[in-house]
Amino acid sequence: MSLAVRRIAIIGMGLIGGSLGLAFKAARGGKIEITGIDTNELSLIRARQRGAADSVTADSKAGAAEADMVILCTPVLQAAALVKEIAPYLKPGTILTDTCSTKSYLIKEIAAVLPAGVSYVPGHPMAGREKSGIEAADSTLFCDKWYILIPPANSDAAAIEAVRRVVGWTGARITEMEAGRHDRCTALISHVPHIGAAALVNLLSYAEDKDSSIKLAGGGFRDTTRIASSNADMWADVCMTNAGPIADSLDKFSQIIGEVASAIRRGDRACVHGFFAAAQERRDELLQLEQAVTEQPLSNGR
Structure with a gap:
């Protein structure tokens, strides 16, 4: 079964989150709707101005509630805390993924609070720059770079395929790897x-x-x-x-x-x-x- 992903919420509109938004919109245009979520008001304004998001909000709970896919693009400790906050508001069938650089810790933390009916497919793009923030975001940041998926045991195959398809919009090279490795x-x-x-x-x-x-x-x-x-x-x-x-x-x-x-x-x-x-x-x-x-x-x- 192929899961349709039309509404994407990106939490953290910095370099990685902003670049994902720009890449998704460049590839899919009006076929998808992106909600940019951040606590920094200036980042939200610039994300909207640059076209990395269709709508923006500082309310992560409301912003993620109607999303088909939620992508966490924050430092890893913030990501773990955010999942605890938004978990009760995610609708059944939502796919949760992230871009954090470490995985064993985050998989354990998220597994403890993940609601029934919500699938988690960890991810990590091997791309970046020395500068951070939405101003440094670039739609081509992930093109031809490795993007690693780290599905936990017993992950939903349809959710993994959906994340593969969405990540593919960035032009990244996708591979899978076990968390410890x-x-x-x-x-x-x-x-x-x-x-x-x-x-x-x-x-x-x-x-x-x-x-x-x-x-x-x-x-x-x-x-x-x-x-x-x-x-x-x-x-x-x-x-x-x-x-x-x-x-x-x-x-x-x-x-x-x-x-x-x-x-x-x-x-x-x-x-x-x-x-x-x-x-x-x-x-x-x-x-x-x-x-x-x-x-x-x-x-x-x-």
Whole structure:
């Protein structure tokens, strides 16, 4: 059975929520109706002006009540709290999904309050920018990027297919993954790099020549630390809800940095050279793999 999705409520009209709204309207136009929900009045005004929503409200309960699909686009701890608030107001047959970066925690929290007749299909788009807010939203943000669905056991097949179809409107590449595996992978390739970028910026605070270092910082430093400009609320929530995998990856990262520091101190050029050579080889492999995947045709119905 194919579930019709005509009314979509997006809670959180920032970068991700706004980009979803823009992408949905670009693909479907008047065939769908989008309600934008946010506590920030300016975000709602701009979402309406930019065409990311047909109507807007700060009332999440009323805004979600008549939706066929509700998409949570907030920091993960806010998402868990929001579901508890709106759950009694969701109509039977509603599909709930989200875009949060951690999954095991959220699946457990939502399962505890999900009403009968409402299906939950967790999601996570592997796309973003260092800037947040509706002004940074872009209808092409998800195009050719991975969008991961993490259906819990015994998920409704029709609901999963409906989320696949709606996500497909964005031009994303859709795949499925188990929650624990997702959280381990994103800790390694997304969460730790954000922490590393923030650490590099904070390292400037310990510099004896901080002002000169800042003045001389060029493209390399800016490129490496670009993602440190990301939303602090979102990343604090990520760390609190994916603590184990993140801490494990940080421990390994610290070990690698410690080994390089020791090799540099003892003047072991061969060891230091091997460190850079191995990284160069691995990154080249990753770029080749990424190129091969990008050249594959989309299979999501676009």
